[in-house]
Amino acid sequence: MSSDGENDEFMCEDEYDDDGFDQDEDMDDVDSTSEPDVYDALSPALEEAPQKKPYDVTWKVRTLQEIIDMQNKEIKKIQSLLEVPPSTAAILLRHFVWNSEKLQEQFWNDPNAALEEAGLSPPTSPSTRTHNLPPSPEKRSNRLLRPTSVSGSSRTRSQIRTEPFECPVCCMDFDTSAVEANTFAMGCGHRFCRNCWGEYLSGKVKGEGESAKIQCMERGCERVVREEVVGEIVTADILKRYHNLLNAAFVADSPNLRWCPHPNCEFIIECNQAPPRMLNQLVPTVECKCGHELCFGCGYGASHRPVLCRIVKMWEKKCADDSETANWLQANTKECTKCQSTIEKNGGCNHMTCKKCKWEFCWVCMGPWSEHGTSWYQCNRFDERSGIDARDTQAKSRASLERYLHYFNRWANHEHSAKLDADFYKKTEKKMEQMQNSGNLSWIEVQFAKQAVDAVIKARITLKWSYCMAFYLKRNNMTELFEDNQRDLERAVENLGYLLEQNIVDTDSIAKLRQNITNQAAYVQKRHDILMDDTLKGYLERRWEFSVDI
């Protein structure tokens, strides 16, 4: 895709309506894939505009401010519906994970219970009192250390303090006149000095990354600290971090939102068509305004189509565990014929004793040592039955490793090629210049080369993932069809790559080359779309059978 096409899309996407949070209504007003591709303008072979496919999703790119607005809109709604202050509405919503239906249901069922559950209990409720744990010694400690402990009567809620106050945390004393200015108590009545509140809240925000669920300092008091309290007590930078954490929590709590994973990108993707339960038949690739693709399903920072998120995760884990060592293992080791532990022989004679299971065998014929006699340095019993059986087991284990390496090497090869795309573009650019000079072609007339490179790179990324897919597919007819499509695309890409390497000789050959490349690029694009379309449709039609559970 070229940047022109993308801009069009985003201009279109920018026209979201005001009610950002009721996504269901505006789900279909922007179709992120319906804009014509740039190929249409230049290569007649690719005329047909892509339709929205059943396996595509629609999405919107949101700014942080929009995310804040979404929250405020919900808060306002709840505030007026339940007739509570905004910060109460916010705490209730966060507690009910922004499920306003559930919140309303519970609230109207029993307002006090809902408030208490969310950490906004009235002063007399049990949860604002200290839970005694353990019950009896706690009382003892009250008796012995009255000033640093808390019991109901000494610090009840009061608007005007008439006695001096000692902060139970830092033990600072405050005169009657200084109490109001220097101390603070929430609705639960547990009073502490502002200094300690500041230390406590800063520690929670900065040290522990807490935001929505910071509770009162009192032991066992579940009163949640309101936003405005944090705002009044902590410094500006802590407050900023606190708000960031609240926003991050909101995005994390919303299954239809996801941060763009690309560095320094602060956009948020909103998508309502890819809930987790759909991810066994959908690969929700989306594109952020920062220009990068990502998978909405798992947060992978690029398109991993046509492979399902769960398979990608398995593959990455397998590769992280295996691929570095697998090649070396294949070249340098054998498995113990009894317990299958991998053994490296780094010297000595052929009489091997497995460190793990103590099995003794011959490194050369792999047969048991007991039948081996005294030929330590050479083995002449290669055809003995037991040796053949042992090598058989060995071969099976090797075969599974080789199978993995087959797919991994192809996967890695395409990954490597796609990574060199910057070079590829540079080389092609040079060639385009050459064509403009020696072939008297206009700038627009040489763009076909760049588009061909685009097509190659896109196809390579899809091919790369197709090998991950194939590794996990069960062998059956469907898999064979998949591999046919894979092979056709593989060939088309190689042909196009070859044409792009051709040298330009004269004006005539340029015209011919141009025709060839344009045709082949169109063919690559077509093979690519066929593979992608067939594979993604296959999920919806439940055609693919995997060797692992998904």
Place this chain on the structure above:
Amino acid sequence: MAAGLSTKRLMKELADINTKGTPPGIVLHSADSMQEWIFLISVLGEETIYRGETFALRMKFGNRYPIEVPEVTFLANAEYQPPLHPHVYSNGHICASILGNEWSPVLNAVAICITMQSMLASNTKKERPEGNDRYVRTAPSNPKLTRWHYDDDVSSVEPGRKGDE
């Protein structure tokens, strides 16, 4: 600000201990500095399985005490051994929610001692936590760096360190 926070509070706690004493079975063994105190704890009464035993509980206070929980361990040396208890590892690390997510700045050193004493008093089975050896082998020296899971019956830990994820 932070540096001053713990000092005044600990002075006050010390003064309280000196004037009012500590609960039965709890003795302040050493408080040479405002960074580290050691208490001796024994369980009183006939019913306990720890009759006649004394344990040393060490508390290290950071600058941010009591906002932050002190580092609390049972001493394991030639003189003192940690109690055999399903929440106490053989290196002296303790799995107790009061030293983790249930810590509150209004609690104090004596309150920790009381909780430990009551934890011992309610125990009926002298045994180490499940996975003790594995934990002790890999544990960080500061138990606050361990990710503890608190549940009522079984003590369980992740020997990995906080922030690994």
